[in-house]
Amino acid sequence: MSQIKSVTGRGIPLVGNDIDTDRIIPARFLRCVTFDGLGAQVFADDRAQTQGQHAFDQPQYQGATLLVVNRNFGCGSSREHAPQAIAKWGIRAIVGESFAEIFLGNCVAIGMPCVTADSASLQQLQDWLAENPRNSATLDLAAMQVNFGNHSISVCMGEGPRNMFLSGTWDACGQLVAQADQVQKMAVKLPYVSWSRAVH
Amino acid sequence: MSQGTLFDKVWDLHTVGTLPSGQTQLFIGLHLIHEVTSPQAFAMLRDRGLKVLLPERTVATVDHIVPTDNQARPFADDLAEEMMQAIEQNCQANSITFYNIGSGNQGVVHVIAPEQGLTQPGMTIACGDSHTSTHGAFGAIAFGIGTSQVRDVLASQTLALSKLKVRKIEVNGVLAPGVYAKDVILHIIRTLGVTGGVGYAYEFAGTTFEQMSMEERMTICNMAIEGGARCGYVNPDQVTFDYLKGRDFAPKAADWQQAVAWWQSLRSDADAVYDDLTVFDAADIPPTVTWGITPGQGIGVNQQVPTLDSLPESDRYLAEEAYQYMDLAPGQAIAGTKIDVCFIGSCTNGRISDLREAAKIAQGRHVAEGITAFVVPGSERVKQQAEAEGLDKIFAAAGFEWREAGCSMCLAMNSDKLQGRQISASSSNRNFKGRQGSSSGRTLLMSPAMVAAAAVQGAVTDVRKLL
Structure with a gap:
């Protein structure tokens, strides 16, 4: 699995607080058995309503890989379809x-780092992206900074997820499965496992 | 850092080890799956050549996409039918118990697991659905996960997680008549905000929760996630044990006494240390309604839509977005707001006690002209119980449609949807833009009794006038 130490690319500012996962991918698009095709449907209703003015439709932001958002992004439903749709559109990291x-x-589970910054720094980054949509910015996970133009802002991320990206272990599945013996032992030890044997 | 809370004890008991990243590998005692977030997880297992490690620790049902009117197969919606077939095949191929439509045990996943006694104190519970927090009502640590994590649980019965902080939310006193569990949680979210709980587990403590039934506690914990808290819980007590005793999967015979003793030992210690404490007085909580586009934008039913200058600066941008989307003016009274659709159901308020409270208001009255009102029981068992009590007849006589069990218009993945700019009074949990199936549809969240009151009056009404 690949290490993710930095993400460099053009950025897309998406202004607004509390953008929930129903807006990122409306529930009707969850009627599917694969994640294929979700990229075209990302923000479907918001985009239809803004008639081409949504950041994801504006020509200057096409091809962007760094998404910059505000407060409580991704609230609501647990649907992984939301980050999948964003990733399939082309985003590789999110700053908010x-x-x-x-x-x-x-x-984290799909290998898309999310880092946080204070609101003044975010405003500065969003403003810069709006003025410089063709220029690249870099999220540096080693230095925990976003560098853009002559500027730099500090960003934060939980130590656990950060280690996973830097060491290339963000897909935890293999590590978890490797402990199957320990897991089986714990299953035998927990009292309720034998009480509810009747499950089968 | 918290110490001696139920959260700490359950977390420690389920810790398999520490991963190189520093995260905890946590054993998941009960895994619940449904048709929307599991098909891709099974596909990932197949791609990686992995098997389900402990199939007996996973239980499946269908809820999100099931029609609540005509459930004959194949479903009219081809995509829904494809999802249905996928879960049937995946459960069969992996020896997973599946409660299908017509089994008598199907329903909203967060309704069926508690009613069968699958949900028990001291468990860790995960499900690919954010409202998994519901199961915390039993003193379980229960949280929503995404599809890649569903894969991880299927393959390893564990998750890679970072430990949460614990905030104790104490509510003391007796709720006034016409004030329900839904009002309590909407009041808490309104006060602490939709991001207040990020990074926390919420422990709901105090005499108000102690006096609540298990179903009321489920309503509270269900919406912890709407306050940003991935899980919420209530310490198990006699109310919990009385609810569980005799249920299908509850411990039996000699196991029962042992179980109760173990459950008691998991309660937060009297001298437990919390990361934060917030205290409310039950007497301050009115029937509460949301006016905006997040569950935190709530007000008392007799209050007005807040003006910009009454809000902290950080909430104003969202408030302006909400005035416009909801077509409600700042300063306008919420009571009297005309309604088009009334929905009673969901994992928040689709249990038998919810239907009883709504039926009390509906009895002897009639749905106002021009209003579509419907009741969707949370499970096949809830439906059967309600029919045994004659609630279906009360609703039908009052002009409510009586449906089959499912998630229905909480998220509108089936054919139950708002049309255009319709506005609903809804007993569900989310009032996000477009949530109920129309990209311009509007939702007002409230208790089931308040929804029934809105249905018979045709407008948002203080239910206390109809008691």
Whole structure:
């Protein structure tokens, strides 16, 4: 699995607090058995309503890989379809003031780093991106900074997820499965496992 | 850092080890799956050549996409039918118990697990659904996960997680008549905000929760996630034990006494240390309604839509977005707001006690002209119980449609949807833009009794006038 130490690319500012996962991917698009095709449907209703003015539709932001959002991004439903749709559109990392917990965990699990910054720094970054949509910015996970133009802002990320990205272990599945013997032992030890044997 | 809370004890008991990243590998005692967030997880297992490690620790049902009117197979919606077939095949191929439509045990996943006694104190519970926090009502640590994590639980019965902080939310006193569990949780979220709980587990403590039934506690914990807290819980007590005793999967015979003793030992210690404490007085809580586009934008039913200058600066941008989307003016009274659709159901308020409270208001009255009102029981068992009590007849006589069990218009993945700019009074949990199936549809969240009151009056009404 690949290490993720930095993400460099053009950025896309998406202004607004509490953008929930129903807005990121409306529930009707969850009627599917694969994640294929979700990229085209990201923010479907918001985009239809803003008639081409949504950041994800504006020509200057096409091809962007760094998404910059505000407070409580990804709140609501646990649907992984939301980060999947964002990733399939082309985003590789997200910078925001704060993220909803489940959304954040889903992003880690699919290898898309999310970092936080204070609101003044975010404003500065969003303003710069709006003025410089063709220029690249870099999220540096080693230095915990976003560098853009002549500027630099500090960003934060939980130590656990950060280690996972830097060491290339963000897909935890293999590590978890490797402990199957320990897991089986714990299953035998927990009292309720034998009480509810009747499950089968 | 918290110490001696139920959260700490359950976390420690389920810790398999520490991963190189520093995260905890946590054993998951009960894994619940449904048709929306599991098909891709099974596909990932197949791609990686992995098997389900402990199939007996996973239980499946269908709820999100099931039609609540005509449930004949194949479903009219081809995509829903494809999802249905996927979960049927995946459960069969992996020896996972599946409660299908017509089994008598199907329903909203967060309704069926408690009613069968699958949900028990001291468990860790995960499900690919954010409202998994519901199960915390039993003193379980229960949280929503995404599909890659569903894969991880299927493959390893564990998750990689960082430990949460614990905030004790104490509510003391007796709720006034016409004030329900839904009002309590909407009041808490309104006060602490939709991000207040990020990074925390919420422990709901105090005499108000102690006096609540298990179903009321489920309503509270269900919406912890709407306050940003991935899980919420109530310490198990005699109310919990009385609810569990005799249920299908509850411990039996000699196991029962042992179980009760173990459950008691998991309660937060009297001298437990919390990361934060917030205290409310039950007497301050009115029937509460949301006016905006997040569950935190709530007000007392007799209050007005807040003006910008009454809000902290950080909430104003969202408030302006909400005035516009909801077509409600700052300063306008919420009572009297005309309604188009009334929905009673969901994992928040689709249990038998919810239907009883709504039926009390509906009895002897009739749905106002031009209003579509419908009741969706949370499970096949809830439906059967309600019919045995004659609630279906009360609702039908009052002009409510009586449906089959499912998630229905809480998120509108089936054909139950708002149309255009319709506005609903809803007993569900989210009033996000577009949540109920129309990209311009509007939702007002409230208790089931308040929804029934809105249905018979045709407008948002203080239910206390109809008691």
